[in-house]
Amino acid sequence: FPSHDIPPSTRDLLSDVYFRFTNANGEVTMKLSKETLSKLKNFSEINNNVLIKPGSRLTTIDAWPPALFAETTVSESFDVSEEGFGIYDLPEFLGLTSLFTDPDITFHDKYATISEGSNSIKYFEANKNVLSYPQKDLKFPQSDIDFSISSNTLTSIRKTAAMLKTSTVTVIGDGENISIQVGDRKNATANTFTAVVGTTDKEFNVIFDVDRFKFIPGDYDISISAKKLSRFVNTAVGVTYYVALESGTTFNF
Numbered sequence: 001f002p003s004h005d006i007p008p009s010t011r012d013l014l015s016d017v018y019f020r021f022t023n024a025n026g027e028v029t030m031k032l033s034k035e036t037l038s039k040l041k042n043f044s045e046i047n048n049n050v051l052i053k054p055g056s057r058l059t060t061i062d063a064w065p066p067a068l069f070a071e072t073t074v075s076e077s078f079d080v081s082e083e084g085f086g087i088y089d090l091p092e093f094l095g096l097t098s099l100f101t102d103p104d105i106t107f108h109d110k111y112a113t114i115s116e117g118s119n120s121i122k123y124f125e126a127n128k129n130v131l132s133y134p135q136k137d138l139k140f141p142q143s144d145i146d147f148s149i150s151s152n153t154l155t156s157i158r159k160t161a162a163m164l165k166t167s168t169v170t171v172i173g174d175g176e177n178i179s180i181q182v183g184d185r186k187n188a189t190a191n192t193f194t195a196v197v198g199t200t201d202k203e204f205n206v207i208f209d210v211d212r213f214k215f216i217p218g219d220y221d222i223s224i225s226a227k228k229l230s231r232f233v234n235t236a237v238g239v240t241y242y243v244a245l246e247s248g249t250t251f252n253f
Contacts, residue, residue, distance in 0.1 A: 028079035036074040044090040051133040053084040067244040088126035143223035147198035160193040161210040171206040207246040
């Protein structure tokens with residue numbers, strides 16, 4: 001049913017519910033929930049490009065050389081071709097949808113229509129050959145280190161890194177505790193933020209670039225593999241990020 005047939009009070013109550021219907025031309029029209037729009041906005045901060053494939057799974061990867069991969073499953077099911085629908089400038093696409101109060105989106109063969117009432121925007125897809133997107137799924141290896149951080153700790157890490165003008169975040173295992181440090185690890189007298197986040201019987205120094213922490217705010221379960229890859233899982237939102245470890249990372253086990 002078209003959005004203009006939904007009473008405003010009902011639309012407000014169901015603002016996060018996914019709608020999907022077939023129009024008079026037999027084309028599937030859909031709406032994007034607030035949660036999905038939030039995830040797409042986050043993905044646009046990782047990479048302007050996105051290839052939307054059939055179904056409910058969305059993925060993205062940062063620009064070359066890739067060091068951040070993100071994936072999520074949304075409530076909507078995208079009715080696009082098997083090759084997918086390429087968007088070259090995702091921030092632009094999201095900006096156009098924001099021009100409407102409650103837009104309908106219809107994916108055609110070579111373009112999408114963003115519409116509401118008698119107003120519409122015709123948005124052409126991009127050739128996937130000019131896009132940067134994940135070519136295949138990422139399989140996380142065996143985890144060697146596991147711990148969790150709160151939303152407050154993640155915020156503190158980001159803010160401290162900005163204040164100290166450093167991009168280095170180090171996860172340290174000393175055989176007893178797991179701690180996160182933000183500061184210049186090469187300068188013994190540098191100002192440093194430390195948060196103890198768990199316990200361990202292992203010794204390691206895992207180095208991250210804070211610029212890779214383009215995560216949706218929230219609590220995260222973190223797994224680190226000695227194969228130089230980490231996984232950040234936000235179960236509340238249903239999004240997972242895989243972050244490559246920086247050079248200088250060491251594992252003494």
